[in-house]
Amino acid sequence: MEKTMNLTLRVWRQKNRLSVGQFETYQLSDVSEDSSFLEMLDILSEQLVADGHEPVAFDHDCREGICGMCSMTINGQPHGPENGTTACQLHMRHFHDGQTITIEPWRAKPFPVIKDLVVDRSPLDKIIQAGGFITARAGSAVDANAMPIAKQTADYAMDAAACIGCGACVAACPNASAMLFTSAKVAHMNSLPQGQPEKHRRTLAMVTTMDGEGFGGCTNIGECEASCPKNIPLDMIAHLNRDYALAQLKNFFEPVA
Amino acid sequence: MSSLCSFVQSTIGRKILMALTGLVLVLFVMGHMLGNLQIFLGAEVINAYAYKLHYVLPSSALWGIRIFLLVCIAIHIWAAVTLTLDNRKARPQGYQEKKTIQASYSSRTMRMSGIILLAFIVFHIAHFTARSVPGMQYEEAGVLTPMEVPLVKHGEAVMKNGHGVMTFNVNDMMIAGFQVWWVSAFYILATGLLCMHLTHGFSSMFQSVGLRNTLWRKRLDRVALVYGWVVFLGFAIIPLATLAGVLKSDPTGGLATESAAIIETHSK
Numbered sequence: 001m002e003k004t005m006n007l008t009l010r011v012w013r014q015k016n017r018l019s020v021g022q023f024e025t026y027q028l029s030d031v032s033e034d035s036s037f038l039e040m041l042d043i044l045s046e047q048l049v050a051d052g053h054e055p056v057a058f059d060h061d062c063r064e065g066i067c068g069m070c071s072m073t074i075n076g077q078p079h080g081p082e083n084g085t086t087a088c089q090l091h092m093r094h095f096h097d098g099q100t101i102t103i104e105p106w107r108a109k110p111f112p113v114i115k116d117l118v119v120d121r122s123p124l125d126k127i128i129q130a131g132g133f134i135t136a137r138a139g140s141a142v143d144a145n146a147m148p149i150a151k152q153t154a155d156y157a158m159d160a161a162a163c164i165g166c167g168a169c170v171a172a173c174p175n176a177s178a179m180l181f182t183s184a185k186v187a188h189m190n191s192l193p194q195g196q197p198e199k200h201r202r203t204l205a206m207v208t209t210m211d212g213e214g215f216g217g218c219t220n221i222g223e224c225e226a227s228c229p230k231n232i233p234l235d236m237i238a239h240l241n242r243d244y245a246l247a248q249l250k251n252f253f254e255p256v257a
Numbered sequence: 258m259s260s261l262c263s264f265v266q267s268t269i270g271r272k273i274l275m276a277l278t279g280l281v282l283v284l285f286v287m288g289h290m291l292g293n294l295q296i297f298l299g300a301e302v303i304n305a306y307a308y309k310l311h312y313v314l315p316s317s318a319l320w321g322i323r324i325f326l327l328v329c330i331a332i333h334i335w336a337a338v339t340l341t342l343d344n345r346k347a348r349p350q351g352y353q354e355k356k357t358i359q360a361s362y363s364s365r366t367m368r369m370s371g372i373i374l375l376a377f378i379v380f381h382i383a384h385f386t387a388r389s390v391p392g393m394q395y396e397e398a399g400v401l402t403p404m405e406v407p408l409v410k411h412g413e414a415v416m417k418n419g420h421g422v423m424t425f426n427v428n429d430m431m432i433a434g435f436q437v438w439w440v441s442a443f444y445i446l447a448t449g450l451l452c453m454h455l456t457h458g459f460s461s462m463f464q465s466v467g468l469r470n471t472l473w474r475k476r477l478d479r480v481a482l483v484y485g486w487v488v489f490l491g492f493a494i495i496p497l498a499t500l501a502g503v504l505k506s507d508p509t510g511g512l513a514t515e516s517a518a519i520i521e522t523h524s525k
Contacts, residue, residue, distance in 0.1 A: 010353075023353065073352060073354075073355075075354060075356065076352060076354040076355040076356035077356050077358065102353060102354045104352055104353060104354070107348055107350055107351060107352055108347060108348055109346065109347050109348060109349055110347070172358070174344070174348075174365070175343075175344035175347055175348070176344070176347035176348040177268070177344070177347070179268075204263075207267055207268075207269055208263065208267065210268075211266075211267055211268055214346070214347055215347055216268070216340075216343055216344035216345075216346075216347030216348070217268030217269075217271070217272060217340045217343060217344055218268065218269075218272060218465075219340075219344070219364070219367070219461075220364070220457075220460075220461040220464045220465065221360035221361070221364040221365060221457075222359050222360055222364075223357065223358055223359065223360050225359070226358035226359040226360075227358060233470075233471050234464065234469075234471070234474065235469075235470045235471055235474075237464065238463075238464050238467045238468070238469045238470060239467060240269070240467070241269055241272070241273065241464065241465055241466060241467035242466070242467025242468070243467070244267070244269045244270075244273075244467075245269075245273055245466060245467060248260060248263075248264045248270065251260045252260045252261070255260070
């Protein structure tokens with residue numbers, strides 16, 4: 001026998017970038033505890049459309065926690081109360097009957113709200129464009145084992161590469177800092193031999209772009225790590241700080257950029 | 258030069274400066290605390306220590322250290338203020354509802370503890386270094402007994418060219434200062450906030466320069482907690498002991514203490 005629940009939803013509604021948004025309160029009944037959080041929002045949207053209202057706009061794509069599209073702050077926590085999951089992987093069984101759920105978009109100056117819960121996360125793309133690439137030989141693919149990489153290094157780079165770029169770190173940070181995102185990208189590429197030629201240039205360019213986009217600085221408190229659906233650790237930020245200091249030192253004596 | 262500029266302008270660069278100046282201050286508070294605790298060894302010990310700091314070192318070195326520390330504090334504060342302003346700008350519209358998941362209380366209140374500590378440092382320098390807080394000018398005979406006492410070493414007054422060397426009675430200055438209850442309360446509160454500031458800052462500075470990982474974070478957090486508490490207790494015990502009457506003023510500067518007397522009889 002599946003359990004259902006009645007919910008009160010406080011959802012941020014905003015027509016477009018320029019308009020002033022506000023919270024709207026909706027009642028939603030008979031929500032299955034087996035439905036995902038996004039399915040619950042789909043049900044809400046159907047109800048709104050049936051009543052002749054605009055459905056709630058929110059980002060989503062794969063709905064299995066790998067694309068990094070879904071982005072909403074649920075009861076004050078990016079991606080909701082579960083550890084290491086995206087909003088789409090969150091299920092309604094983690095809520096209870098009669099609960100009020102507040103749903104807000106990511107809040108950061110570099111992430112302007114486009115509509116309702118959808119924000120513009122292109123500043124993260126700009127950080128990637130600044131240095132998230134390697135020099136690769138064009139043409140046929142290189143033999144997979146042409147360049148041996150220690151297991152430990154490969155695992156570490158893989159842990160960093162788990163970042164799906166959802167922006168929850170920015171949303172969770174009291175300073176709206178993108179350090180966890182940037183550091184994951186830098187640590188991923190700087191730790192592998194393929195990433196060495198641009199190492200210092202990449203570090204400097206990505207940090208400069210990150211600061212230039214208007215993200216705040218890191219205060220080492222760890223809210224990003226706790227909100228990250230991929231559990232990217234603060235180690236990556238330490239790695240970025242280290243690489244940044246080295247890159248600045250190198251650049252001082254022998255300009256790299 | 259442009260690379261230096263970009264370093265100082267970047268968020269990470271300023272955090273590294275904050276960590277490095279923080280390290281200087283972290284080491285300084287430990288040295289300061291150990292120096293202060295000598296008050297429990299007797300008036301002659303703390304007075305001799307103060308004499309050593311002021312007159313054995315060349316005064317240029319003393320001023321060099323003072324200016325170095327003040328510059329460190331200035332850089333630390335400048336980085337904190339500019340970063341805080343940048344951080345505020347990064348989120349113009351806040352959340353209606355926001356939960357803190359794992360950040361510690363002290364890590365979230367660094368600005369509060371820092372600002373109160375700055376006020377304390379200003380008071381503390383005016384109180385015991387410049388000695389210019391109204392009603393607490395410890396050099397004036399009208400307020401207290403004259404604070405100049407003989408410099409005592411091994412229970413005997415130190416002589417130079419046939420005259421006794423005189424020194425400032427730091428012991429009595431501290432005791433007189435801490436006998437004012439609200440001064441003691443402010444010192445205890447400030448060192449408590451210093452403890453909080455250190456429990457985050459001590460570990461955080463390793464993160465800012467990139468010398469921390471998950472394993473070392475746990476260890477450093479523990480070390481930071483111990484360090485913060487040691488510094489707190491080491492500083493706070495002096496006003497507490499003064500209020501409890503354990504530490505007493507000694508107008509002779511330690512010549513009359515029991516230990517001095519014992520050594521004196523032995524040497525004869």
